[in-house]
Amino acid sequence: MKLSSNETEKIEVNCEKWIKPVDSVKDNMNGWLSSPAYYIGDIYVSKGDFRLIHTNGSNGVVIVFTDKEGNPKQYTKGIDKRELDFLTD
Numbered sequence: 351m352k353l354s355s356n357e358t359e360k361i362e363v364n365c366e367k368w369i370k371p372v373d374s375v376k377d378n379m380n381g382w383l384s385s386p387a388y389y390i391g392d393i394y395v396s397k398g399d400f401r402l403i404h405t406n407g408s409n410g411v412v413i414v415f416t417d418k419e420g421n422p423k424q425y426t427k428g429i430d431k432r433e434l435d436f437l438t439d
Contacts (some may be wrong), residue, residue, distance in 0.1 A: 355390070361395070370436035374429070375413065380426035389426075404434060426428070 361367045389412045391403035403412040407432045414424045 367436070372435070374411075374433055377433075378427060378429055382427045383415070387424075387426075389424075395429045399410050409434070 355418075359367075366400050389403050390405075391412065392406040393404045395402040399416040401414040403414065404410070409428045410422065410426060411429050411434065414422070417423050
């Protein structure tokens with residue numbers, strides 16, 4: 351029985367798998383809620399100090415980043431699962 355897996359895929363900037371998460375966040379700019387909770391997900395997309403975290407089967411997304419003043423920020427939002435299909439394709 352396989353309890354977990356740790357697969358890493360390097361995504362080149364401006365390829366389809368890079369553009370989709372960027373566009374998804376841009377298309378969902380409103381409605382994010384600040385969250386102090388710690389999140390463990392199945393899927394992490396990261397670049398520098400930005401992370402997008404998603405758990406398979408959920409419609410929730412977490413974004414974590416450092417703002418221009420160097421302060422850590424974390425926000426959550428429910429997003430239609432169809433908009434998250436790119437994460438498991």
